[in-house]
Amino acid sequence: MVYTDIKSPYGFVAIEPTLALERELGVQFDWRPLTLNIPSYLGSARKSQGEIVASKGRSKRTWKAIKYSYMDARRYAERQGHILRGTEKIWDSVLLNVAMMWVCATARERLPEFLTYVFPLFWNRDLDIEDLAVVEACLEACGVSSAGFANYASGDGEGRAQHDALQPQLHEHGIYGVPTYVLGGEPLHGREHLPLIRWALSGREGPAPDIAYETAPSNTEREHTRVKLDVYVDFKCAGSFLALEPTLALVARTGTEIAWHPFSTAERDMPVEGADLEVIASHHATREVSKRAIHRKYAASRDVDLHFPVRTGSADLALGALTEINGNPLLFIRACFAAYWERHEDLDDPEVVRELLAASGVGHSGDLGTARERFEEAQSRAEEAGIVDAPGYRIADQIFIGRQHLPWIEELMR
Template identity: 65%
Template sequence: MKALESSAPLIVYVDIKSPYAFAAIRPTLALETALDMRFDWRPLTLDIPSYLGSARKSKGKLVESTRSASQWERVKYAYRDARRYVERQGYMLKGTEKIWDSSIANIGISWAMQTDRERLGAYFDAVYPPFWRRELDIENIAVVEACLAQAEIDANGFAAFAQGEGRARHDALQAQLHPSGIYGVPTYVFDGTILFGREHLPFVRWHLQGRQGPAPDIAYEIGDAESVAC
C-alpha cells in the first residue's frame, strides 16, 4: 500500500482519537453514498505528544502534563471547534482524559475494509460516539472486537490480525505518511492532491463529479441536503 495511491476515486485518512475526524465521518460517508462511490478509508494514527505535548487526567483533575500554555490553548480551541460540528450531528464530544493509542481501533478500520466493506459505516458508529462519550477503551483488543461484532462484522481472527499482519501493514503505512505530506486527519487524497480538513469536501465533491462549472469555495457545507451538509 502506497500512501498516495489507490484504485478508489478517493483516499480518506482518519483517526478514531481525532475530534476533527469524528466531525468529518458522517458528511464524508454521506458524500460517498450520494455519489455511489467506494472510498479507500485508511488509518492515520496521530502522534499527538510530538507536536502538542502530553497530558493525563484522573477523575477530572490534571495529574500529568508536558504541555506549554500555548499548547493547552491550541488543544482547547480544537475541542471547541470540533464540538460545534459534532453537536450539530446530534453527538457528544468530551475531551479525553489521556492521549490514547488508537492504533488497535484504527487497525479495525482496515479489518472492516477487507472483511465487510459495506459495514464500515456501522463500525464507525460503534466506535466513534461511545469513545467520545468516554465509554470505550480503544486500547483493548476485546473491546474493539466487540465493536466489530456490534457492527455485524465478523471479528473472528481480528486479534491475530491486529497483532500480526494488520499491525505490520498499519506501521508500514504510518512510516510513509509524513514523508508523503500527510500530517493530520481528516485528509483526502486524489490524483496526488492532498487536502487536509473537512472544509475541503465541497472541492472533493466537485472533483469527483467531473469538475463541472467553477470550483467551489472552501466551506463546511457540501450540499443542500442536511444529510450531506451536516
C-alpha cells in the first residue's frame, strides 16, 4: 500500500520514483489517501505574493523545519524536471484524494497518468483542487470518465464515506504522514525506503539495503574542486548513530576531508496556540513509535540490536567536549555512541565524559567545566548555518538532513 496526499511536497517528489518501481517490478501498488490535517499538529499559515500574512500555532523551530523541508523537496523536484512552488495557503485536499480513489476504482490503469498530471500542476500553483469542475476536468484529461464522480465525492457519496472512514484508522496503524509505504503490515514513512521495498519484493537476495533517496544524476556542470564535508551528530540520536558507518564508508570511497560538529536534536515543538492537543499528542506518539521501529529494522539488517534508553536526557556535556578534541575526534565519537547505545550511560555526567575521553585516547584542550557553554555556541552556529536536525551534512553550499541523502552527497564529492 502507498499513502499519499497532493499537498505534501515530499509526496510530490515520491510520485515518479514510486511509479518507476511499479513499472520495474511489473506490479500495481494499492494507492490510498492520507489527507493531512496540517493545522492540527503544525499550526497554520497563509501567504500572499510570497509573504506570510498570517500565522497561528507555529514556533520558530517548527518554521525552520518547514522551510528546510520545502527547500529539500524543491531541489529533488528540480532534478525530476519539475517546479515546486510553496503553496499560498493550506489546501483542503479531500476532493482530489477522493478523485484518486475514483481512478483506482474505475480506471486503475490510468492512475500513473492521473498522478503525474495533477501533482506537477498543483505544485506550480496551476490547479484548484477544491473546485469540483477543475477536478472533473483533470479526470477527463487523463482518460478517466468523470460521469458519476460528483455523487461519489459528495458529502454522502460512497467515495467520500470511504475516505472519511479511513482517516481516523491510520494513526493506530502507525501511519502519520506521506508518503507512507506499508510492506507486510509494517509502515515505512518516506521514499528513502524504496530501496528496501525493491529488495523485499524482488526476493530478498543479498543484504538489505540502507535508506537512500534514489535520483537521476544531475546534469549540472561543476568545477571539480576538493570539498570538505561537515557532519553534525547527536550522540543520543538513533539516526546519527546509524549514519556513522555509511558516512565513513562514503568518505573512504571519495577521500573527502571531514569535520565533525555537535548538534542536539529535540522533539518537534508543540504549537504554541490554536491547535488540537489531543491530535498533536496522537500524531507525535505515532511518529515516535514508527521512527523507533524503523531505526530498529535498519539496525537489525546490520546485526545491531538497537535498544532505546529509558533515559532520554541531554548529551550536552559530551557534545561540548567534542568541540575541543586533541587528536582524532572519531575515536571519541565512537566511544560516546557505544556508551549511550550499548551501555545507556549518562553523557551529561562529567565523570562519564572524562572516562570516555581517557578511554578513547584523545586529549582535550579545554576545561570540561565550560563544555556546555562551548556546545551552546556550536549549536547556535549550526542553526545559523541552516542545520535543523541530526545527522546533518553541509557540503559546498548545500545542507542535507539525514543519511538518505548520501547518494547525492557522494555525487557532489566526486
